Amino acid sequence: MAYNRLKREEVLLLVIDVQERLVPAIDKKEVILRNIAILAQTAHKLAIPILITEQYPKGLGTTVQELQEVLAEAKVLEKVTFSACNEELLTELEQVKRKDVIVVGTECHVCVFQTVRDLLNQGYRVILPSDAIGSRRELNYQNGLAMMKELGAEIWNSESVFFDLLERACTDEFRALAPLVK
Structure with a gap:
């Protein structure tokens, strides 16, 4: 596998189902939430589009409070299917012309897996x-x-995603974001 450079003009951050009634049961949730917040702040600073999915928010709640501020400007897509790779998401990806998708969220073996499988197939x-x-x-x-x-x-x-997107240390963006990973 190549692991080519991530280019900010080609990527999108997709945050899957980090919701009020799901997160309390997630293993290592504090680390996961911290890293999602770092990636969301990085995406925001670098003008990388962010999309959020919420699985049946009426029953599972909305995105957790800990991420509300850093994801405030992200578009929320509600869903009832486990895969987020539906017509609405594909339309959003086409509109922003992004073919590389950074996927974070829960649960790894259900909604994340099914979404990833469908994105790869697309x-x-x-x-x-x-x-x-x-x-x-x-x-x-x-x-x-x-x-x-x-x-x-x-x-x-x-951190690999963070540093790959920033590319170099001698920029205002790097200086502004570096404290996130210290």
């Missing part, structure tokens, strides 16, 4: 910061990552 490049994705159980998380890697998704970590 010809998208999928980047998975493994420390910004979670499941309730470690075994399901590990299995979900393995399945997605086998399908062709690229397994990264949040």
Whole structure:
């Protein structure tokens, strides 16, 4: 697998189902929420589009309070299917002309997996910061990552994504964002 450079003008951040009634049960939720927040702030600063999905928000609640501020300008797509890769998402991706999708959220082996599989089948490049994705159980998380890697998704970590998008240290953007990863 190539792991080509991430280019800010080619990527989009997709935050899947980080919702009030799901997150409390997620293993390592504090680390996952922190890394999603870092990636969201980075995307915002670099003018990278952000989309949020919410699975049946009437029953599962909206995106968790901890991420509300950093995701305030992101568009929310409601869904009832486990895969977020539906006509609405594909239309959004076409409108912003992005073929590389950084996917974060929950649960790794259900909604994240099904979305990633469908995005790959549609010809998208999928980047998975493994420390910004979670499941309730470690075994399901590990299995979900393995399945997605086998399908062709690229397994990264949040700092690798962060530094790849920034590319160099001598910029105002880097100086503004560097404290996020200290």
